[in-house]
Amino acid sequence: MENKKSFNVTFYLLIVPVLLWLVLLIVLPHIDLLVSSFKIENDNGDMVFSLDNYIAFFKHKIYWLTFVKTAAYAIGVTILAFVITFPIAFYLTKVISKKNAAFLVLLLLIPLWVGELVTVYGWMVLLGDHGIINHFLMTLGIIDKPLNMLYTNFSMIIGLLYMSMLFMVVPVMSTLESLDDSLIEAASDLGASKWAIFTRIIIPYSMPGIVSGAIIVFMLVIGDYLAPNILGGKSSLWFTEQIYNEFLSTFNWNEGAAFGFLLLMLSSGIIWLALKLSGQKLEKVGS
Amino acid sequence: MGNILEVKNVSKYFGDFTAVKDVDFVVEEGGFFSILGSSGCGKTTLLRMIAGFLHESEGEIIIRGESMKGIPPEKRPVNIVFQTLALFPMMNVRENVAFGLKRQKLDKTEIDSRVNEMLSRVGLQGFEKKKVTELSGGQRQRVAIARSLVMKPSILLLDEPLGALDRKLREHMKVELKLLQKEIGTTFIYITHDQSEALVMSDKIAVMHEGQFEQIDTPRNLYKNPKTAFVAGFVGDSNRFELSSQEAESLTTTGGWTVSKPGIEKADLMFIRPEALILYPTEGDNDFEYFDVTIKTILFDGSNTKLSTIVNGSDEELLISLPQNAQFESLQEGDSIPIGIHRDDLKCY
Amino acid sequence: MFMKKVLLGAIVVALSSSAMAKETLKIITWKGYAPKALVKQFEKETGIDVQVTYSNNEEMVAKLRATRGAGFDLAQPSQDRITAVQKKHHIYQPIDYSKVNTDQLITSMVDAVKKNTNVDGKGYGVPHVYGTTGMIVNKKNAPDAKDWSDLWNPKYKGKISYRLKRPILIATAFGMGEDPFALYGDKAAYQKLIDKVEKKLIEAKPLVKNYWTSGDTQVEIIKSGDADVISGWDAKGWSVHKINPDIDFIAPKSGALGWIDTFAIPAKAKNVEGAYKWINFIMKPKNAAMITNASNYGTASKDASNFLNEDIKADFERSFSKEDIDNIKWHPPVPDGFESIEAKALDRIKAAK
Numbered sequence: 001m002e003n004k005k006s007f008n009v010t011f012y013l014l015i016v017p018v019l020l021w022l023v024l025l026i027v028l029p030h031i032d033l034l035v036s037s038f039k040i041e042n043d044n045g046d047m048v049f050s051l052d053n054y055i056a057f058f059k060h061k062i063y064w065l066t067f068v069k070t071a072a073y074a075i076g077v078t079i080l081a082f083v084i085t086f087p088i089a090f091y092l093t094k095v096i097s098k099k100n101a102a103f104l105v106l107l108l109l110i111p112l113w114v115g116e117l118v119t120v121y122g123w124m125v126l127l128g129d130h131g132i133i134n135h136f137l138m139t140l141g142i143i144d145k146p147l148n149m150l151y152t153n154f155s156m157i158i159g160l161l162y163m164s165m166l167f168m169v170v171p172v173m174s175t176l177e178s179l180d181d182s183l184i185e186a187a188s189d190l191g192a193s194k195w196a197i198f199t200r201i202i203i204p205y206s207m208p209g210i211v212s213g214a215i216i217v218f219m220l221v222i223g224d225y226l227a228p229n230i231l232g233g234k235s236s237l238w239f240t241e242q243i244y245n246e247f248l249s250t251f252n253w254n255e256g257a258a259f260g261f262l263l264l265m266l267s268s269g270i271i272w273l274a275l276k277l278s279g280q281k282l283e284k285v286g287s
Numbered sequence: 288m289g290n291i292l293e294v295k296n297v298s299k300y301f302g303d304f305t306a307v308k309d310v311d312f313v314v315e316e317g318g319f320f321s322i323l324g325s326s327g328c329g330k331t332t333l334l335r336m337i338a339g340f341l342h343e344s345e346g347e348i349i350i351r352g353e354s355m356k357g358i359p360p361e362k363r364p365v366n367i368v369f370q371t372l373a374l375f376p377m378m379n380v381r382e383n384v385a386f387g388l389k390r391q392k393l394d395k396t397e398i399d400s401r402v403n404e405m406l407s408r409v410g411l412q413g414f415e416k417k418k419v420t421e422l423s424g425g426q427r428q429r430v431a432i433a434r435s436l437v438m439k440p441s442i443l444l445l446d447e448p449l450g451a452l453d454r455k456l457r458e459h460m461k462v463e464l465k466l467l468q469k470e471i472g473t474t475f476i477y478i479t480h481d482q483s484e485a486l487v488m489s490d491k492i493a494v495m496h497e498g499q500f501e502q503i504d505t506p507r508n509l510y511k512n513p514k515t516a517f518v519a520g521f522v523g524d525s526n527r528f529e530l531s532s533q534e535a536e537s538l539t540t541t542g543g544w545t546v547s548k549p550g551i552e553k554a555d556l557m558f559i560r561p562e563a564l565i566l567y568p569t570e571g572d573n574d575f576e577y578f579d580v581t582i583k584t585i586l587f588d589g590s591n592t593k594l595s596t597i598v599n600g601s602d603e604e605l606l607i608s609l610p611q612n613a614q615f616e617s618l619q620e621g622d623s624i625p626i627g628i629h630r631d632d633l634k635c636y
Numbered sequence: 637m638f639m640k641k642v643l644l645g646a647i648v649v650a651l652s653s654s655a656m657a658k659e660t661l662k663i664i665t666w667k668g669y670a671p672k673a674l675v676k677q678f679e680k681e682t683g684i685d686v687q688v689t690y691s692n693n694e695e696m697v698a699k700l701r702a703t704r705g706a707g708f709d710l711a712q713p714s715q716d717r718i719t720a721v722q723k724k725h726h727i728y729q730p731i732d733y734s735k736v737n738t739d740q741l742i743t744s745m746v747d748a749v750k751k752n753t754n755v756d757g758k759g760y761g762v763p764h765v766y767g768t769t770g771m772i773v774n775k776k777n778a779p780d781a782k783d784w785s786d787l788w789n790p791k792y793k794g795k796i797s798y799r800l801k802r803p804i805l806i807a808t809a810f811g812m813g814e815d816p817f818a819l820y821g822d823k824a825a826y827q828k829l830i831d832k833v834e835k836k837l838i839e840a841k842p843l844v845k846n847y848w849t850s851g852d853t854q855v856e857i858i859k860s861g862d863a864d865v866i867s868g869w870d871a872k873g874w875s876v877h878k879i880n881p882d883i884d885f886i887a888p889k890s891g892a893l894g895w896i897d898t899f900a901i902p903a904k905a906k907n908v909e910g911a912y913k914w915i916n917f918i919m920k921p922k923n924a925a926m927i928t929n930a931s932n933y934g935t936a937s938k939d940a941s942n943f944l945n946e947d948i949k950a951d952f953e954r955s956f957s958k959e960d961i962d963n964i965k966w967h968p969p970v971p972d973g974f975e976s977i978e979a980k981a982l983d984r985i986k987a988a989k
Binding site (some may be wrong): 035180182185186187189190191192193196200201202204205206 | 338340359360361362365366367369370371373375376377378386387429431434435438
C-alpha cells in the first residue's frame with residue numbers, strides 16, 4: 001500500500017507541470033481566441049457577440065477562395081510528396097542495407113537541422129534569375145535567357161515539398177519495414193506483374209503509413225507561412241497570410257481568430273473526408 | 288504416370304559457398320514428394336530455384352517437359368506455400384484466394400465459382416469475409432494452401448508450412464494435408480526438417496545433407512534400409528556404435544561389444560533400431576545374434592516406453608523398445624535379460 | 637476575462653521572479669536601433685540590464701495589445717502609428733517631456749512628433765531616427781526611372797518590385813498625382829482613392845517580378861539583378877550602392893515618403909525611469925551618430941552631424957536635392973479604421989491574377 005501511495009505522489013508531481021503547461025499555454029489561449037472569434041465591435045465601440053466573423057469568410061470571395069486555393073495546393077503538394085518519397089522509402093527499406101539506409105536517412109534529416117528559413121533562402125539562391133541553376137544552364141548554353149523559376153508557384157511548391165517531404169518518408173518507411181518480403185514473393189508467385197504487386201500489395205499494405213504521412217504533410221503545408229510568402233511570388237496569397245494580415249495589418253483580431261478556427265476546422269474536415277474516401281481509420285493510422 | 292518435374296544436375300553457389308551441389312531427381316505426377324533435411328542443408332534454396340525466385344548456377348529444371356530457364360516466378364506453373372504463409376493482411380479470405388485468378392483476368396463468375404469450390408474443399412466456407420488476421424493458425428494454413436491450389440498449379444511447393452503450428456494442430460494438419468493431396472491429385476513437393484511429417488505424408492522422400500541428396504526412397508525403405516550412415520542416423524531413432532575392429536565375420540565396438548555379421552565389408556559405424564531388438568527370444572536361429580543386457584533404467588513414455596540397458600560384458604549402452612503387454616511389467620532395474628536381433632537389422636556403414 | 641487574468645498572472649509571476657535580482661530595461665525596437673556596443677556602454681554606466689527584442693510596427697502593436705501595454709519598458713513605433721492605436725487600446729503612457737533632454741534634439745522635430753502623437757492633449761512620442769521610402773534603381777538598366785509612376789511603367793516589365801503594404805498605396809496615389817494625406821479627414825473620399833489605387837496596382841501586376849517582404853528580401857532582389865526598379869528605404873539603397881555603384885536610392889519626383897520612428901513608453905512599463913535614461917543616453921550626439929553611421933538612418937539628435945562619416949553625408953546629398961528635401965511627404969498620423977480599408981485592398985491585390 002505504502003508503495004502505491006508514493007507512486008501516486010510521484011505520478012502527480014510529474015504530471016502537474018505538463019498539465020499546467022497544456023492548460024495555461026495551449027488550452028486557455030485557444031478558448032480565449034475561440035471566444036473572441038465570436039465577437040465584433042459595434043458602432044459604439046463595444047464588443048458584442050456575433051457570428052459575423054465567420055459569415056464574412058463565406059460572404060467575401062477573397063477569403064474563401066484563398067482558403068480553397070491554399071487547400072488545393074496543400075493537397076497537390078501532399079500527393080507530390082507521396083509520389084516523390086515513396087520510391088525513396090522503398091529503396092531505403094527494401095533495396096539497400098540497413099546501415100547505408102540509416103546514413104541516408106540522416107542525410108534526409110539535414111533540412112530539418114538548418115530550419116525552414118535557411119532552406120527557403122537557399123532556394124532563393126538556387127532558383128533566382130541570376131541564381132546558380134540559371135547560371136549553370138546559361139553557361140552550358142542550354143538556355144539563353146534565364147528561366148523564371150523564383151517567385152512562381154513552382155518555387156513555392158519546391159519550398160513546401162522540401163520542408164514537408166521527410167514527414168512522408170518516415171511513417172511510410174516504418175510500415176514498409178514491417179512488410180514481409182515473402183508477401184511480395186507470394187504475389188509474384190501467384191502471377192502478379194510488378195505493377196500489380198505495387199498497386200495491390202505494397203501500396204495497400206503501406207496505406208496506414210501513407211495516410212499518417214499525408215495528414216502530417218497536409219497540415220504542415222496548409223499551415224505554412226514562410227515558403228508561400230517568400231518563395232511564392234506575387235499572387236500566392238496563402239490562408240495563413242490572411243490570418244497574419246488580420247492580426248497584424250488590419251488589427252482585426254476577432255476576424256483573425258475566426259479565420260484561425262476556420263483553418264483548423266476546414267482542414268480537419270478535409271482530412272476526415274480523405275480518410276472516409278480511402279477507407280482508412282484514424283486509430284489504425286495512429287498505431 | 289510420367290515425370291512432372293525433372294531436376295537435372297542442379298547446383299547453386301553463393302560466392303564460395305555451395306548451397307546445392309549436383310542434385311538430380313525426378314518427381315512423378317500426382318506424387319507427394321518430400322525433401323527432408325536439417326536447417327541449412329540447402330532444401331529451401333532448391334525449392335526457391337524450382338519456384339523461380341533463384342536461378343540455378345548449373346544444371347536445368349524441367350517442368351512438364353519444358354525447361355524453366357529464364358522463366359520468372361509469375362510465369363511458372365508452380366505455386367508455393369510459404370513458411371510464413373505470406374497471407375495478404377489487408378485482404379479478407381476471399382480476396383486472398385481470388386488474388387491469383389484476378390491477375391489472370393478471368394471473368395468474375397469463373398473466379399467466384401473456383402474460389403467457392405476451393406474454400407469448401409479446405410473447409411472454409413462461411414469465412415469468406417473474415418480478415419485473415421482474425422483466423423486461427425490452422426485456418427490461416429488452409430487459406431494459404433487454397434490460395435495456391437486455386438491456381439491449379441502443376442506442382443505445389445510447400446516450404447515447412449506446419450512449422451509455426453503447435454504440436455497437436457501439426458499432427459492434425461499432417462493427416463489433413465495428406466488427404467487433401469490424395470483427393471485433388473496435385474503434385475506436392477514438401478520441404479521439412481521434421482522426419483515424422485515427411486514419413487507420414489510422403490510417397491517419396493529425398494534426404495538432403497550439405498547440399499546433396501543422400502537417398503531418395505519410399506518412407507518404408509528409407510526407414511528399413513537407409514543407404515548411408517547419415518540417413519540411418521537422421522531418420523527414426525537408432526542406437527549408434529563406432530566400430531574399433533573387424534575380424535572375418537565379427538565386429539567389435541569401441542565399447543568392447545562383439546557381434547558376428549557374415550559377408551560384411553569394411554565398416555566404421557553400426558546402427559540398431561530400438562524396436563528391432565527382441566526380448567526373451569526363442570534361441571536357435573542361425574540368422575540371429577543372441578546376447579544379454581542389464582537394465583539401467585526404464586524410460587516410461589506410454590506406447591513409446593524404452594529400456595536403457597548396458598550390454599553385458601561391455602560398456603555399450605543400448606536402447607530397447609518395450610512392447611506394451613503385461614508380460615514385461617515385472618521387469619526391474621538391475622535385471623539381466625536375454626536379447627536377440629536378426630543380423631540384417633545390424634546396419635553397418 | 638478571468639482566464640486572461642489567470643494567464644497573465646502566471647506569466648507575470650514567472651517573469652518577475654527572474655527579474656528580481658537586477659534592474660532591467662526591456663526594449664522592443666527595430667534592428668539597428670540599439671547596437672550592442674551602446675547597450676554595453678549603457679549597462680556599464682547605469683548598472684541596468686538591457687534586454688532588446690527586434691520587431692516592426694505591426695508586431696510591436698500586436699504584442700503590446702496582447703498584454704495591454706505590459707512586458708516592455710520602451711517601444712519604438714513610427715510616429716504616424718501611435719494615435720489610432722492609443723485611442724482604442726491605450727497601450728502607451730504620455731511622455732513627460734520634462735524628463736527628456738530636449739536640448740540635444742532638433743526642436744522642430746520634437747514639436748512635430750509631439751503634435752502628431754497627440755491624444756487628448758498629451759504627446760506620446762519622442763523622435764529618434766527618420767528616413768524616407770523612395771525608390772532603389774539600377775541606373776545602368778533603368779536610367780530613366782525617376783518617379784513612383786515608373787513602378788507601373790511597362791518599359792520595366794518583370795523588373796519591378798515593391799512591398800505590398802500601406803506605403804505602396806500612398807506612393808501610388810502620389811504617383812497618380814493625388815494627395816492621400818489631404819484626404820485623412822474624409823474616410824469616404826479616402827476609400828474612393830484607395831479603390832482607384834487598387835485598380836491601378838492590379839492592372840500593373842503583370843509587370844511586377846515579385847513583392848518583397850522585408851529589408852533583407854528588398855536588398856536581395858535588387859542586388860541579385862532579379863529586379864531593376866523597386867520601392868525601398870534610403871538606408872538600404874545606400875548600402876547596396878556601396879556594393880554595386882550602378883544601384884542607388886532616388887527620391888521620386890512626386891515626393892519621397894518620410895517617416896519618423898519614435899520612443900514611446902508602454903502603459904504598464906515597469907522601469908519608466910530607466911526608459912528615460914535610455915532615451916537621453918541614446919540621443920547624445922556621439923551615440924546617435926554611431927547609430928546613423930552604422931545604419932544610414934537620419935537622427936533627431938541636434939549635434940550628431942559633427943560625428944557623422946563623410947560618406948553618410950555624401951549619400952544623402954547624392955540622392956536628395958534641396959527640392960527633393962522640401963518635397964518629402966511626412967506621414968501624418970493614420971486615422972482609426974483607415975488601415976483596415978488599406979489591408980482589404982492589399983489582400984485583393986495579392987490575390988488578383
